[in-house]
Amino acid sequence: MFSIPTTENSLHLLSDVRRGQWFVHDYESLLPVALSFLGGEKIAGAIPRLAFEFYAAEAQAQFTATETGSKAQQVAVIPITGTITKYDSCFTYGAITYARAITAMANNPEIGAIVLDIDSGGGAGNAIAPLKEAIHRVQALGKPIIAHVDRCASLAYWAASQCDAIFCDNPLSDVGSIGGLCQIVDDIGKLEKDGYTVITVYADESADKNLDYRMALEGDTSLLKKNLSYNVAQFHKDVKAGRPDIKEDAAGVFTGAMFHPAEAQALGLINGVMTLTECIENAAIRAQYNH
Structure with missing residues (x-):
């Protein structure tokens, strides 16, 4: 069992909830919790997290001996679950912590391959950079990294698409939702109702x-859409680079649709269906070939 220290940053999450860009599926179902969080209410399941734990698995397929010794290498399994934010919060681990775990396993000589065990509807747009960097670090060191997924939507799929392969867990798994949204929370009315007067002054030079x-508060969201489209374009670019056989012109693929495994595989979003145990074996075999 491995452990990575965590650093909670719920203030950053408050900022993201109020006016952040999100690459997440079924966002509407998360909105009531987000608004309760903004209101300072106690949320069920919100707990302090002191460390992120994950494990290494022995594969049946044995690794070839390394130059530094004959000890068989292992496959690290790193779970990525729930809504992904950049930093840890009282709700979930953040991308920074996941990236630290991935990088630590990339640099560990006893680890020959990595499986990201993903069950996530996506997350905040600012969370993708550390995940991409960590995944590419693994690949630069010549170690396989594959994604085993159940639900893998939006930003979670963005991260998975950078891996060497993606395998759904079962026929009811789903992937996709390649797209983004932006939200702002206008709570001026509530503040005024509670007796507050909000006065915002900008310098003439600003x-x-x-x-x-x-502009969005005044009903014009055109500039927000322009900024969001820039990041969605980067999302599309990364997916095309990571999944070169994806059927980008097929209906729904790059417009936010979700797909079950059979259709997802036909469209090039995934490589097939495998259990976690089978993915561990697959990663181990890939490591043998890399040697």
């Missing part, structure tokens, strides 16, 4: 500061 947010 006409463009927070302009997208201010």
